[in-house]
Amino acid sequence: MADIERERDKLIQLDFQHAVRAEIGVGNWINVCSFPADGPAIYGGLVSPSNRERVLSDSAWDIQYGAGVPGFVSYNREHGWEHSYDRFGDPERPVEPFIRARTFHGVKPAKQEVSEEFRLFHNLWEDPVSGNLFAITQAGNLDSVVEFRDGSIWVRLLWLRQYLAARNMLLVLYFESRAWSPEPLDRLGLTAGEREAVEGALRYVTIVAPWTFSEKGRSFCRILGKKLVAGVAREEVVPTLGTRGGVFEEFIVGVPYVPMSGARGRSSQLVSRAGRTKPCGSPRT
Numbered sequence: 454m455a456d457i458e459r460e461r462d463k464l465i466q467l468d469f470q471h472a473v474r475a476e477i478g479v480g481n482w483i484n485v486c487s488f489p490a491d492g493p494a495i496y497g498g499l500v501s502p503s504n505r506e507r508v509l510s511d512s513a514w515d516i517q518y519g520a521g522v523p524g525f526v527s528y529n530r531e532h533g534w535e536h537s538y539d540r541f542g543d544p545e546r547p548v549e550p551f552i553r554a555r556t557f558h559g560v561k562p563a564k565q566e567v568s569e570e571f572r573l574f575h576n577l578w579e580d581p582v583s584g585n586l587f588a589i590t591q592a593g594n595l596d597s598v599v600e601f602r603d604g605s606i607w608v609r610l611l612w613l614r615q616y617l618a619a620r621n622m623l624l625v626l627y628f629e630s631r632a633w634s635p636e637p638l639d640r641l642g643l644t645a646g647e648r649e650a651v652e653g654a655l656r657y658v659t660i661v662a663p664w665t666f667s668e669k670g671r672s673f674c675r676i677l678g679k680k681l682v683a684g685v686a687r688e689e690v691v692p693t694l695g696t697r698g699g700v701f702e703e704f705i706v707g708v709p710y711v712p713m714s715g716a717r718g719r720s721s722q723l724v725s726r727a728g729r730t731k732p733c734g735s736p737r738t
């Protein structure tokens with residue numbers, strides 16, 4: 454009996470359901486992109502708070518890996534075709550990608566890129582060998598912010614949450630996990646069907662069904678869902694006069710400060726009492 458119970462718990466993936474609640478999107482570092490051959494898939498996107506209820510209205514993924522690239526959207530109107538450019542390729546999609554998958558028709562290796570806006574906001578330096586992203590501290594040291602680990606992409610949660618606060622966005626982490634069992638459903642005390650779980654910013658569905666399509670087993674379970682992660686309080690980053698990262702610009706004391714645009718003189722910069730400007734895109738400890 455104990456063996457059957459363990460097999461049942463394994464099929465319905467109780468350990469993964471616990472991880473969804475307690476581990477995904479939690480901790481100093483979080484996984485924002487992972488598609489292992491034999492484990493749960495995770496993929497992160499960004500959503501406006503105005504679309505929160507829409508995204509949590511069901512458990513399906515709102516964006517697929519590789520989607521969300523700039524392009525044209527065509528509409529067949531009464532007077533003919535209309536073509537409009539969209540930054541993420543689909544104005545009806547409520548989610549924008551945080552990780553971009555890029556392919557080059559096999560001519561060059563495929564690659565993954567973290568959101569350009571996130572990289573620019575924190576002024577991150579990319580290691581050309583590993584692809585890892587670092588902030589440069591005032592002391593000239595490297596502070597790791599994004600790491601590529603065995604096919605997964607991990608991000609320091611503090612830095613990500615401050616970016617979310619600055620943009621007034623939410624992170625949505627999509628996940629999917631599958632399991633098979635050699636035992637039929639009736640022997641495991643299960644019946645085929647779907648069960649939705651909705652807990653605040655978390656929603657997922659557990660699908661249990663018989664399996665006859667391969668030799669993987671006689672029963673199957675799929676967990677599919679999403680979890681929202683909010684930013685820090687916005688006043689913590691607007692502005693942040695912290696001590697991490699950033700390029701400091703000298704200025705002449707007594708000259709009125711005028712916000713500038715551009716890579717080094719951003720409108721988000723403020724004049725400090727020390728007579729320098731500091732970028733607001735650098736987290737505090």
